[in-house]
Amino acid sequence: MAAPASSEQRWIPWMRRALQLAALAEGRTSPNPLVGAVVLDAQGRLVGEGFHARAGLPHAEPGALAQAGSSARGGTIVVTLEPCCHQGRTPPCTEAILAAGIQRVVVALTDPDPRVAGGGLQRLRDAGLEVISGILAAQAADQNRTFVHRVRTGRPWGILKWAMSLDGRTALPNGASQWISGPRARAWVHELRARCDAVIVGGGTVRADDPMLTSRGRRSPEPLRVVLSRSLELPESAQLWQPSTAPTLVAHATAEAVALESQLNRMAALKAKGVELQTLERSEPEQLLPELARRGCNRVLWECGPALAAAALQQGCVQEIAAVIAPKLLGGELARTPLGELGFKAMDQVLRLNCEPGRSLGQDLLLQAQLSASAAPN
Amino acid sequence: MAAPASSEQRWIPWMRRALQLAALAEGRTSPNPLVGAVVLDAQGRLVGEGFHARAGLPHAEPGALAQAGSSARGGTIVVTLEPCCHQGRTPPCTEAILAAGIQRVVVALTDPDPRVAGGGLQRLRDAGLEVISGILAAQAADQNRTFVHRVRTGRPWGILKWAMSLDGRTALPNGASQWISGPRARAWVHELRARCDAVIVGGGTVRADDPMLTSRGRRSPEPLRVVLSRSLELPESAQLWQPSTAPTLVAHATAEAVALESQLNRMAALKAKGVELQTLERSEPEQLLPELARRGCNRVLWECGPALAAAALQQGCVQEIAAVIAPKLLGGELARTPLGELGFKAMDQVLRLNCEPGRSLGQDLLLQAQLSASAAPN
Numbered sequence: 001m002a003a004p005a006s007s008e009q010r011w012i013p014w015m016r017r018a019l020q021l022a023a024l025a026e027g028r029t030s031p032n033p034l035v036g037a038v039v040l041d042a043q044g045r046l047v048g049e050g051f052h053a054r055a056g057l058p059h060a061e062p063g064a065l066a067q068a069g070s071s072a073r074g075g076t077i078v079v080t081l082e083p084c085c086h087q088g089r090t091p092p093c094t095e096a097i098l099a100a101g102i103q104r105v106v107v108a109l110t111d112p113d114p115r116v117a118g119g120g121l122q123r124l125r126d127a128g129l130e131v132i133s134g135i136l137a138a139q140a141a142d143q144n145r146t147f148v149h150r151v152r153t154g155r156p157w158g159i160l161k162w163a164m165s166l167d168g169r170t171a172l173p174n175g176a177s178q179w180i181s182g183p184r185a186r187a188w189v190h191e192l193r194a195r196c197d198a199v200i201v202g203g204g205t206v207r208a209d210d211p212m213l214t215s216r217g218r219r220s221p222e223p224l225r226v227v228l229s230r231s232l233e234l235p236e237s238a239q240l241w242q243p244s245t246a247p248t249l250v251a252h253a254t255a256e257a258v259a260l261e262s263q264l265n266r267m268a269a270l271k272a273k274g275v276e277l278q279t280l281e282r283s284e285p286e287q288l289l290p291e292l293a294r295r296g297c298n299r300v301l302w303e304c305g306p307a308l309a310a311a312a313l314q315q316g317c318v319q320e321i322a323a324v325i326a327p328k329l330l331g332g333e334l335a336r337t338p339l340g341e342l343g344f345k346a347m348d349q350v351l352r353l354n355c356e357p358g359r360s361l362g363q364d365l366l367l368q369a370q371l372s373a374s375a376a377p378n
Numbered sequence: 379m380a381a382p383a384s385s386e387q388r389w390i391p392w393m394r395r396a397l398q399l400a401a402l403a404e405g406r407t408s409p410n411p412l413v414g415a416v417v418l419d420a421q422g423r424l425v426g427e428g429f430h431a432r433a434g435l436p437h438a439e440p441g442a443l444a445q446a447g448s449s450a451r452g453g454t455i456v457v458t459l460e461p462c463c464h465q466g467r468t469p470p471c472t473e474a475i476l477a478a479g480i481q482r483v484v485v486a487l488t489d490p491d492p493r494v495a496g497g498g499l500q501r502l503r504d505a506g507l508e509v510i511s512g513i514l515a516a517q518a519a520d521q522n523r524t525f526v527h528r529v530r531t532g533r534p535w536g537i538l539k540w541a542m543s544l545d546g547r548t549a550l551p552n553g554a555s556q557w558i559s560g561p562r563a564r565a566w567v568h569e570l571r572a573r574c575d576a577v578i579v580g581g582g583t584v585r586a587d588d589p590m591l592t593s594r595g596r597r598s599p600e601p602l603r604v605v606l607s608r609s610l611e612l613p614e615s616a617q618l619w620q621p622s623t624a625p626t627l628v629a630h631a632t633a634e635a636v637a638l639e640s641q642l643n644r645m646a647a648l649k650a651k652g653v654e655l656q657t658l659e660r661s662e663p664e665q666l667l668p669e670l671a672r673r674g675c676n677r678v679l680w681e682c683g684p685a686l687a688a689a690a691l692q693q694g695c696v697q698e699i700a701a702v703i704a705p706k707l708l709g710g711e712l713a714r715t716p717l718g719e720l721g722f723k724a725m726d727q728v729l730r731l732n733c734e735p736g737r738s739l740g741q742d743l744l745l746q747a748q749l750s751a752s753a754a755p756n
Contacts, residue, residue, distance in 0.1 A: 331719055
């Protein structure tokens with residue numbers, strides 16, 4: 001991308017502020033994107049700030065314009081995402097901008113939503129406003145990567161998380177795994193869940209660990225807890241079956257190995273506990289994700305065992321890895337590892353990652369990485 | 379340890395300089411320790427510096443005193459390790475200090491060598507010199523941890539190194555492993571070998587990888603290449619059997635499964651290639667290490683497969699881990715992992731590490747850690 005013309009560079013500090021505002025609602029706007037906006041008066045002085053706090057609440061632009069009031073007339077609005085031009089749960093932002101008498105609109109990213117997709121900017125240009133777009137576009141695209149991914153692919157952005165010892169083990173040979181990581185790392189996982197719309201495990205994790213899978217109150221509502229089950233052979237009692245803590249969805253296909261009556265009994269028992277059921281054609285990650293996107297999930301967290309994790313990777317359902325590495329050695333030929341079979345025969349086939357610098361979480365180390373675009377099978 | 383009295387604090391910058399000088403010979407002084415020395419004249423001005431460069435060459439003190447010449451008279455020598463008081467390959471340093479007319483000796487660490495062990499400081503005190511010890515003692519002990527470990531235990535300090543993917547794999551299920559890490563990380567391994575006196579593998583690594591195991595000229599002589607073999611079933615041709623590159627030692631026990639005549643033939647074939655043979659009672663890490671200590675090794679590098687690595691850990695032969703983590707996912711239930719069975723049944727039994735902060739090696743991450751003293755089975 002060419003460097004912006006010098007006349008455009010003066011918008012960079014304001015766009016940086018708008019991105020900061022947008023980030024205040026990180027993880028809380030799904031299915032909507034993060035958006036921040038600042039309004040400058042005709043003399044270029046800051047007169048309004050706003051951000052989109054949650055789906056159903058006003059977009060960023062009306063809040064910033066309201067704060068500016070009549071000072072917006074003849075001024076500039078700097079906004080991280082193209083203003084919408086369609087009537088959704090709130091009125092089109094383009095009309096609010098025109099009504100406020102704004103003369104110039106500075107935008108980072110074009111909205112990939114097909115209902116907008118450049119139409120917002122066109123509407124503003126047609127009305128005679130100066131429109132500048134592409135300011136800090138890469139940062140804005142990164143900030144909204146989960147929303148952009150969901151809109152483009154029809155699937156939420158997937159994060160696969162695990163905690164392992166330095167020798168790559170997620171449990172001892174006898175299955176013991178509590179705790180590999182320390183309290184700081186476990187609290188960070190709660191924060192991670194608070195930024196996600198759903199947390200997914202397989203039936204094996206429910207049977208082995210009986211996890212709670214909540215953000216421990218850091219998010220309201222708690223993320224949807226999802227069990228992707230092949231067999232519906234799930235425990236009668238489990239922390240996930242307590243709907244007062246958080247909602248739970250059990251997604252499953254009709255398991256051929258299980259008698260129909262037995263299956264219906266199991267489904268009825270789960271329903272009686274307040275668990276929602278979702279039938280899939282096949283109980284595979286790629287079948288589950290469109291359903292979660294339909295429910296408005298932009299970002300989901302995979303906290304599953306090695307077989308389901310490998311399937312999610314192979315089916316292009318994982319875009320990001322969060323690996324906690326504990327300063328311990330577990331050993332064991334039969335000890336559990338993060339990933340099952342991926343089917344690679346040569347080193348040039350393996351999945352490649354773009355790692356961020358490591359970060360300490362108490363004694364543990366957090367490594368976060370995105371799958372390289374060329375490597376993602378999606 | 380109590381903070382040194384303020385009168386002693388003035389020696390800290392000089393001791394720091396002496397430690398810097400000592401570090402210049404990192405990895406080249408075995409079986410001797412690293413030692414650095416500075417000489418100050420009677421007015422406290424720097425008049426001499428020296429360090430021990432290699433076994434057989436002068437110790438740090440005579441070099442620094444020679445540089446100082448007559449300016450040493452009435453002055454101070456600051457030295458990282460207690461001066462020796464015994465005749466070795468070179469004369470006792472205590473006598474050189476006395477001959478130079480030094481009035482004060484400042485030392486970081488008492489020499490654990492039983493031929494010294496405080497005797498050097500006593501000799502200097504008895505001669506009427508002021509002796510101050512314990513300045514930056516922890517740093518000095520860390521700098522010479524391999525020497526101190528070898529003197530105290532009769533075994534060299536062991537570093538276990540591996541390169542793995544982020545999901546903890548050291549090879550694909552079919553054994554392919556070249557290359558998991560990138561060129562920068564592989565060059566760092568050559569540097570690591572240059573700081574080690576021997577590099578140890580098992581027969582399986584020779585058969586599978588045919589490694590060269592040299593520092594690529596970064597160390598002269600190259601570290602001793604050691605194969606710890608149970609079966610002596612080694613390839614007829616291998617890079618390790620080229621003594622012009624570096625010396626190689628094959629350590630083995632009398633393998634019961636192999637006919638005596640066949641074994642003698644194999645031994646004769648290796649000898650004919652210039653490989654040295656060493657018979658052990660059992661072909662175990664704990665049997666090999668005293669032999670390597672006898673040969674003057676302070677620090678050895680384990681670059682072996684998971685079974686031998688686990689045995690080395692269980693037998694207390696590893697004090698430090700160097701793990702290179704590549705930004706890749708390999709997967710595979712049958713893919714090789716860094717460590718075989720360690721026999722742990724509960725999380726409170728596992729080996730604990732003190733990790734240094736991670737360090738980037740190109741795209742890869744290097745994690746270095748020492749085994750916690752309480753956890754080391756040694």
